[in-house]
């Protein structure tokens with residue numbers, strides 16, 4: 548059987564790396580890696596391939612930035628050509644970015660089976676482009692690989708038949724376990740010492756595209772900086788909105804490579820973020836995570852892990868950050884099957900599927 552694996556944006560690369568390895572371990576060679584080029588900078592894409600030992604993509608569309616419709620449409624046109632030429636038996640998509648829905652939709656309309664890795668996550672916030680991508684991708688996928696039992700329940704509630712749902716665990720955590728030793732062997736940036744700094748990431752359009760919202764969040768960050776140094780690797784979307792924001796205790800940096808970022812988070816006191824994946828990584832690392840959003844598609848990280856949904860009110864963010872500084876790490880446990888073997892389970896399932904009749 549021929550598999551076509553899709554990656555497009557930064558949060559996809561750590562999810563496909565263990566899948567590529569698991570296919571190789573099973574000696575399955577009929578695998579094509581497509582990079583849509585949704586993310587294209589060295590810092591947002593290339594360093595992830597080298598850090599995670601992902602082979603050069605077989606095909607790179609280089610679609611780049613644009614409106615959602617432009618980006619999604621360009622990927623669909625290019626991906627349709629690839630599917631017609633290469634005739635895969637399965638298209639495997641991961642996560643919830645525009646590349647995910649674009650390739651799932653294209654494949655499905657050509658009658659190619661689609662597997663979605665990280666299915667069933669729901670924020671119930673339809674103003675998030677990712678929520679639309681998740682719901683649409685799940686609705687048309689043939690196999691839905693989930694990271695936790697709450698995701699299974701979401702899918703069942705939407706009428707997805709049991710036979711399509713496979714609870715396998717979390718491929719992003721496979722990568723974390725595989726790389727953690729290398730990551731913490733790297734030196735920390737100058738002036739930072741273990742347990743004595745916080746990490747900040749901020750890129751969600753709802754937080755950074757509105758000047759009022761962003762200035763409130765940055766006000767809260769300034770207060771946090773008065774008590775602990777903060778390091779802020781800045782996403783390109785956010786950089787253009789910062790307008791010279793500075794604080795003597797804040798280090799503004801370029802995006803970090805996968806290994807440097809993991810090493811940074813693993814040795815931090817706590818993390819302030821609006822990312823999705825970081826909520827999961829901190830849960831496994833036992834690092835407190837303050838998520839500056841009103842909802843999360845990953846509630847298991849609040850239930851079992853170290854994640855706290857603190858919203859976007861500056862006063863509350865400040866209070867919660869100070870509480871973490873004063874009271875230390877919350878108790879946590881690691882969700883079921885986040886054990887470093889999710890990709891093996893996925894590949895085993897896929898290779899056991901019947902080839903389609905000619």
Ligand code: UD1
Nearest residue numbers: 556557558585586587588591612644645646676677783784
């Ligand atoms: C995308 C994903 C989001 C994910 C995030 C992680 C969608 C809908 N959103 O959001 O789920 O959490 O990636 O990074 O797919 N840019 C660069 N260099 C790059 C990539 C982007 O400069 O390599 C700039 C673009 O020009 C654009 C901005 O960053 O101005 C946003 O990029 P885009 O891919 O549209 O969305 P993200 O906000 O990164």
